[in-house]
Amino acid sequence: MLRFMKNKILIPLIVLGALAAFFSFKYSGSDASGEERKVAVLETVMKAIKEGHYSPRDINDTFSTHVYHKVLEDDDYEKKFFTQQDINQLSKYEFQIDDEINSGSLEFYHAVSDMFVKDVKDAENYYKEVLKTPFTFTSDDSVHVDGEKLAYAADTNALKERWRGYLKYRVLAKYVDLQNAQKKRVDSKDTSLKTVKTDAQLEVEARDAVRKNQERYFKQLGKIKEDDRFAMYINAITGTEDPHTDYFPPKAKQRFDEEMSGTFFGIGAQLQQDGGKIKIVAIITGSPCWKQGELKVNDEIMKVAQGSAEPVDIEGYEIDDAVQLIRGKKGSEVRLTVKEPSGAIKVIPIVRGEVQQEDIFAKSVIIKSKGGPIGYIYLREFYSDFQHINGRRSAEDVKNEVVKLKAAGVKGIILDLRDNGGGSLSDVVDMAGIFIDNGPVVQVRSSDEPPMTLKDNAKGALYDGPMAVMVNENSASASEIMAAALQDYKRAVVVGSNTYGKGTVQKVVPLDEFLDPMTRMKLNSMTDSNKTADANASDMVGNSLGALKLTVQKFYRVTGASTQLKGVTPDIMLPDPYVSANSGERHDNAALRWDVIPPAEFQPTNSVNNIPELSALSNMRISNDPTFRLIMQTAQRVKIQQEKNAYSLNEKEYRKELDDNTAITKKLEELQKKNTPYEIVNPKEDLSRVNADSASVAKNNDWIKNLKKDIYISETVNIVNDMAKGGKKVTINSKR
Numbered sequence: 203m204l205r206f207m208k209n210k211i212l213i214p215l216i217v218l219g220a221l222a223a224f225f226s227f228k229y230s231g232s233d234a235s236g237e238e239r240k241v242a243v244l245e246t247v248m249k250a251i252k253e254g255h256y257s258p259r260d261i262n263d264t265f266s267t268h269v270y271h272k273v274l275e276d277d278d279y280e281k282k283f284f285t286q287q288d289i290n291q292l293s294k295y296e297f298q299i300d301d302e303i304n305s306g307s308l309e310f311y312h313a314v315s316d317m318f319v320k321d322v323k324d325a326e327n328y329y330k331e332v333l334k335t336p337f338t339f340t341s342d343d344s345v346h347v348d349g350e351k352l353a354y355a356a357d358t359n360a361l362k363e364r365w366r367g368y369l370k371y372r373v374l375a376k377y378v379d380l381q382n383a384q385k386k387r388v389d390s391k392d393t394s395l396k397t398v399k400t401d402a403q404l405e406v407e408a409r410d411a412v413r414k415n416q417e418r419y420f421k422q423l424g425k426i427k428e429d430d431r432f433a434m435y436i437n438a439i440t441g442t443e444d445p446h447t448d449y450f451p452p453k454a455k456q457r458f459d460e461e462m463s464g465t466f467f468g469i470g471a472q473l474q475q476d477g478g479k480i481k482i483v484a485i486i487t488g489s490p491c492w493k494q495g496e497l498k499v500n501d502e503i504m505k506v507a508q509g510s511a512e513p514v515d516i517e518g519y520e521i522d523d524a525v526q527l528i529r530g531k532k533g534s535e536v537r538l539t540v541k542e543p544s545g546a547i548k549v550i551p552i553v554r555g556e557v558q559q560e561d562i563f564a565k566s567v568i569i570k571s572k573g574g575p576i577g578y579i580y581l582r583e584f585y586s587d588f589q590h591i592n593g594r595r596s597a598e599d600v601k602n603e604v605v606k607l608k609a610a611g612v613k614g615i616i617l618d619l620r621d622n623g624g625g626s627l628s629d630v631v632d633m634a635g636i637f638i639d640n641g642p643v644v645q646v647r648s649s650d651e652p653p654m655t656l657k658d659n660a661k662g663a664l665y666d667g668p669m670a671v672m673v674n675e676n677s678a679s680a681s682e683i684m685a686a687a688l689q690d691y692k693r694a695v696v697v698g699s700n701t702y703g704k705g706t707v708q709k710v711v712p713l714d715e716f717l718d719p720m721t722r723m724k725l726n727s728m729t730d731s732n733k734t735a736d737a738n739a740s741d742m743v744g745n746s747l748g749a750l751k752l753t754v755q756k757f758y759r760v761t762g763a764s765t766q767l768k769g770v771t772p773d774i775m776l777p778d779p780y781v782s783a784n785s786g787e788r789h790d791n792a793a794l795r796w797d798v799i800p801p802a803e804f805q806p807t808n809s810v811n812n813i814p815e816l817s818a819l820s821n822m823r824i825s826n827d828p829t830f831r832l833i834m835q836t837a838q839r840v841k842i843q844q845e846k847n848a849y850s851l852n853e854k855e856y857r858k859e860l861d862d863n864t865a866i867t868k869k870l871e872e873l874q875k876k877n878t879p880y881e882i883v884n885p886k887e888d889l890s891r892v893n894a895d896s897a898s899v900a901k902n903n904d905w906i907k908n909l910k911k912d913i914y915i916s917e918t919v920n921i922v923n924d925m926a927k928g929g930k931k932v933t934i935n936s937k938r
Contacts, residue, residue: 240432241306243449243747246713247436248303251443254711256649256753257794259443266299268792273314273438280349282364283321286356292317303439311435315428322423324358328365329416333409336402337370337377339853345371351847369412370851376408378857425520433748444753445790446708451748453526468529469536470557471497473521480516480524482540484897490555492895497540497550499897503528504547505539513539530554564596565888566603567906568610569915570881573923577607577615578882578915584625584633584680596625597632604636604665606885614668614922616915617684620698624679627707627757631656634687636664637694642802643687645758646707653758655802666809668925669694670918673772675785678702682765683757689773690760692806695816695925696770697918699778703787705766706794707755713747756794762801766794773810774817774921776914777824779836810925819924820917829873829913836866879910880919 252258259265274292278284295302295310302309345367346352355361381404387395399407429451436449470489471482480503491497506527507513516524528536531554538550562582569576579600587593600617607615627644634643635658647653671685671694682701688694714722758764767788787793810816824830839862850856884892884902892902909915 236429237308239747240308240311242717243432243436243713244303244308244439245306246716246747247440247449247750250711250713250716250750250752251440251447254709254752254754255443255447256706256755257444261300261303263297263300265442266297266301268442269299269439270296270310272442272792273310273435275349276434276438276441277314277318278321278349280347281352281354282361282368283318283325284354285321285358285361286354287358288317288321289354311432315431315435318431322420325361325365326420328362329369329413329420332362332366332369333373333413333416336405336409337373339370339374339377339851339856341852343367343851344848345851346848347371348847367851369416371849372412372415373405373408374851374853374856376411377405378853378860380404380408422520440750442792444706444792444794445787446704446706446751447753448751449748450710450751452746467532467554468525468557469497469538469552469554471528473503473524475521480519480521486557486560488894489557491550491552494550494552496548497538497552498542500543501540503538503540507537507539509535509537513537532556558594563594564599564603566607567882567884567909568607568612569616569909569919570883571919571923573926574613575610576919576922577604577610577612578618578909579603579607579615580618581622583622584627584629584684586626586629588626595629595632597629597636600633601636601664603885606887608665609887610885612667613926614670615665616670616672616918616922617694618672618915619677619681619685620672620674620914621676622678622681623676623702624681624704627656627680627683630680630683630687631658634658634684635660637666637669637688638663638691638807641691641804642760644683645760645762645799645802646755647758647799648755653799666807668922669809670922670925671696672914672918673698673701673770674778675699675780676702677770678787679704679706682770683759685770686759686765689770690806691804692808692810695774695810695813695921696772697774697921698772698776698914700771700786701765701769702785703765703767703769703793705756705758705764705787705796706753707757708751709754711750711752713749717747753794756797758799760802760804762799764796764798767796773813774820776820776917777830777833777837779833779840812928816921816924820921823917823920827913827917829870830917832866832870832873833913836870839863839866874911874913880916882906882909 248261270292274284274289292310292314295313299310301307347368355364380399381401384395384399384404388398433449433451440447440449468489469491470486471491472484472486473480474483475481482497482499482501482503484499485492485497503516503524505513505515506524508530514527516527519527528538530536534554536552536554538552539547540550541547562585564579564581566577566579569578581596581600584596586595604615627646631643638658640657640659640661642655642657644656645653646656669688671688673681673685673696677685677698678701682704685696685701689696756764756766767786769786850859884906892898
């Protein structure tokens, strides 16, 4: 259950014509009970998949066994709750889930859900019992922590032993941290250190810290309601179709819309939980509470009231629950009872309004390199406010950044798409048009239909100078389309590591649209009895069934090759310490396959026609750079650690491995300090925004500081400078 949430790697904008016409839904039963509601969700989701999915799988025994194992994996990936005895009891369902789906039965769901709830309660007793006894760290025992490589514990006794090893590992890590922290204070002659604790006292402190952590962990598990578990069950089924078909309960759909648009209606304060208290850690510039002016960082929120209504005491609330109370409709009032650091208590009325999460929006800086100024644009996602015609769009924002950089006289531009999980397909097409003349950008194919070519129709390019696109293993979907298009047009050099490999298109489909009037009436009749003002209410309250993010198409490069599974291979590869990590679409057995279609007609710009020379120059720098050499060594260590299945519970062995890793980290930090960083400045058009208040100034300074330490940006600047100079002939040593 804890692996339910996936990375946001999606493209939901393509219109699937008249999908609602595909569906019919029959409802049986006299009352819209909770059980009937679940069946309604299951049947509607399955019909939506059957009629609308790009490549729906047959509902048979093979499908059943895939769902069965995915449910178990999602519920208990680390194998800390189920035993082999439990699995033996559940095994009868392995080949009958398809029959249950076809008949509207939820027998397997209830069996596995009830077992999970029971096993969590048992495990809660295990950790409490284990942490009563002190640990010693001199034996040669070890712990296995990779759930994929673990077998289920044979029985309850074996499971208790697994918990003992897991908790001992956590305590050992905390114990060593406490020892190191105390030694550092002693060595620095810290006068505030009144007493030096013994190892035995530090072990007690470490166990207590782990105990508190487990208390919070099990508290969160206890808050997973039955409806939440059911949503996870439905997502195990949809995840068997492909990794990006997801069921959204109503509140999850709302959060998805906010994430895609970068806006929501609230007060604009960032919260943090601190010892059971909810505190303000940041005020978003320009937000309603920023304009109101009374709420300050470090204020503690004690109560929340909706206008003049009775306030709700939020002591002990989780962050998400507090947020649900504070957010609301635009123009409505929320009253916060807060305690200031001085101890003063006051009530602050704030009128909710639109809050823009500036961190996700495109932004740029000017890097003053030896070869001249280079523009750098950071784009975290291809956002688009689908709910508002005049909402923020990533293509328009990137266009504005390019205009600023051109005005600053940059000699080249870097577009950073690292860790960009995707987003709006239409914004990819428009954004590509900033850098190329009119022409095809991507091909999209629906099931059993010929491919459709999406084109940029704007005449001319806004910017036609030297350009590089930065990518890594977490650049996915829309990012891959953008990188692939500029690569295929020979318009930009792609720099970094191989991308994620997601070549599918999703559409968010409201399930309520597929209900017949009778079913809708019956669901409405239960609304009053199910509604609650409790912030802990599940995502399935009310009469909405939620929505389905459905894989409806695949996209292809203008060359005809899919990015599915294979991703985009950079023109110039840079060392990546995590290149061997099991990330990317290719590691998911449910992923759709790679294929090829005929190419679109397009005319390459040939702006980049010297890749071998550029790559050779970059490789020479990398091979002579001690930081990159250390990164390559780290990549080997990461690979070994991933293949490792056991971790020592011996303090000496643990310290040795920790010291080795710490030494590498320190060496990297030292090398970064020795590198002469470029001067980086904001475009003059942004100065009023970044200097709006002290928080904005600090955030901008931190961002620029991190950019200066980023060796990948530094090397990409070198590559763009090579492009600006036209490259030069290089003798490539094949033996190197």
